Amino acid sequence: MAKRIPPAFPSPATDPTQTALLEAAGEIFARRGYEAATVAEITKAARANVASVNYHFGDKLALYIAVVRHSLPPTDVALAPETATKQSPEKQFTAFVIEFVRTLIGEGRPSWCSRLMAREIAQPTPALPEVIRQVMQPRYDRLRAIIGDYLGESPASERVRFAAHSVIAQCVHWAHAQPLFPHIWPKLRLNAPQVERIAQHIARFSLAGLRSMRTRGVGHNS
Structure with missing residues (x-):
């Protein structure tokens, strides 16, 4: 599956799974750091399938970048x-x-x-x-x-x-x-x-x- 590149600026997440992944990943990345955090624990916290990160974002790095942008207001x-x-x-x-x-x-x-x-x-x-x-x-x-x-x-x-x-x-x-x-x-x-x-x-x-x-x-x- 081709990697999904997040848009240049964040748009409000409309998919409940995507929103849950962003929120769970934000807390885990902030607490444990990018290297220590795992996709498995993020998806567990989000109550999502482990494959959902690849589906919605492409990989852990793309998820991390999306999380950083998600932490900003939707309009600027x-x-x-x-x-x-x-x-x-x-x-x-x-x-x-x-x-x-x-x-x-x-x-x-x-x-x-x-x-x-x-x-x-x-x-x-x-x-x-x-x-x-x-x-x-x-x-x-x-x-x-x-x-x-x-x-x-x-x-x-x-x-x-x-x-x-x-x-x-x-x-x-x-x-x-x-x-x-x-x-x-x-x-x-x-x-x-x-x-x-x-x-x-x-x-x-x-x-x-x-x-x-x-x-x-x-x-x-x-």
């Missing part, structure tokens, strides 16, 4: 430049940050989503090039384009890249630090209103820094 307006051409760079930036934070810690997101991405970065799998190409690179490029437009600089400039990495770090922190919050901020609850306040804070805080960078000009790197 902030990544589509054509939907934001009439918006100011500030509004585009704020929309991007809100979408990204919701992707990472929004209500209804399985806890394994952020754990899976953290594991992929710490312990890269053979899927990393595809994960970068299909999942990470589009976001990174879009964020640099927005920041470059705001600063009036090339998205490839060092200052734009510094700024983009600073923004990403702020957003990712809230996902990766979740195990710490019960100890250092016991009253914190990552419900929908709180997630919105976090995203708005990151956007305002970062825009203040970007305004300072724009005022200083290209010649200033500090």
Whole structure:
């Protein structure tokens, strides 16, 4: 049987078996890692036939890539430049940050989503090039384009890249630090209103820094 290549961007799974496989695989890949996880335990957890992985995805690697994409929202307006051409760079930036934070810690997101991405970065799998190409690179490029437009600089400039990495770090922190919050901020609850306040804070805080960078000009790197 020919290998089924997952689409470039995720579409909502309509087949119950496919959905069950994605959810079961996400939890197992996040907990055990790509190498240690087996198709047998994934299909057992999904209550599916062991051949269903080959049928729906092609092989374990293709399933893993599909799981990573499944962890993202089905629509990603902030990544589509054509939907934001009439918006100011500030509004585009704020929309991007809100979408990204919701992707990472929004209500209804399985806890394994952020754990899976953290594991992929710490312990890269053979899927990393595809994960970068299909999942990470589009976001990174879009964020640099927005920041470059705001600063009036090339998205490839060092200052734009510094700024983009600073923004990403702020957003990712809230996902990766979740195990710490019960100890250092016991009253914190990552419900929908709180997630919105976090995203708005990151956007305002970062825009203040970007305004300072724009005022200083290209010649200033500090």
